[in-house]
Amino acid sequence: MKELMELFWVFAQIGVGTFGGGYAMLPMLQREVVDKRGWATEEEVMDYYAIGQCTPGIIAINTATFVGYKRKGLSGGILASLGFLFPSIVIITLIAAFMQNFAELTVVSRAFSGIRICVCALILDAVLRLGKKSVVNAVSVVIFAVILLLSLFSPISTVWLVIGAGVCGYVIYLTGGKKK
Template identity: 60%
Template sequence: MGDSNVTRRSGKNQLLDLYLTFAKIGATTIGGGYAMLPVLQDEIVTKRGWATESEIMDYYAIGQCTPGIIAVNTSTFIGYRKAGILGGVLATLGFVTPSIIIITIIAFFLQNFAEYPVVQHAFNGIRACVCVLILDAVLKLGKKALTDYRCVLIFVAVLAAALFTPLSPVLFVILAGVAGVILMPRKKPEKTGDEKASDAGGKEGTS
């Protein structure tokens, strides 16, 4: 692998790193795209610093109202921002690799996979864990993202609407975008944006 060419080697390593990291995330995302968040926060934001927490929330929001699977959209976003088109493709392929392997094995050998008692017990435990991890992530992100009462208002409205109405999340995301345009304080919009970014960056750097 051309040890002499340091930059190329580090480029290749970065792509491999992207692929493997997202394979790890794919293997531990249990129960749909949202379950990816706690692991994403740990692996991408805390350990590797590839994205900030507010960026990840942006990606989720975009992933929600664009076509395709949210987890795939988020993987592509992070990979692409990190290492271009190849990065986006490899991050996404990494994310789906464990799924393809596991599901293929199950489809061939374990027709009644979901009915095995061992599997059911394991997943009852995992689900209890995953809901804690997701809600903990929401609490942590909330402290940083819900900076004023307008944000809290939007948060509560969307939470309630998602829990108690059968409407599509796409609609909530679009309405929230409109609400942002109407509600965002005019006084110092740029400054708050910068403050938020540097604040998040600083906290991630130290922790």
């Protein structure tokens, strides 16, 4: 029970720190889940993330469910997801009820101009950490670069990029180039 509450609470915090879409949850996920609590490894976070991209639903919820499930089974998966949803529901309900013009407030847009810069720094930090673990040999450098460029400059959906990368991994395994 205590662990379930902790799952809820940790993911509620991650929910509060996720500005600007699912990607922004990563830095907090690394700190709270990987570093502080050891609930998942850096590699697992990447796996969850890639799977979350090409399965239905909101990526952040998919990731929360993965971590919660691994920790405490079904109820863990559900509570971690509910924890992530909780701050959003509260904040958006308050805004919808009292401040429909929220996004136009000067103080909000100024605060957000600062937060956006912080999000850049956070994502850079997350990418450096993940890169150290995932971009380790020639093949992975190529996959990283190709996916980065396609994602930036082509209209191909992320779903196909992830599936393509998975197929590459499989083919490389089949051809037996790398044992691991």
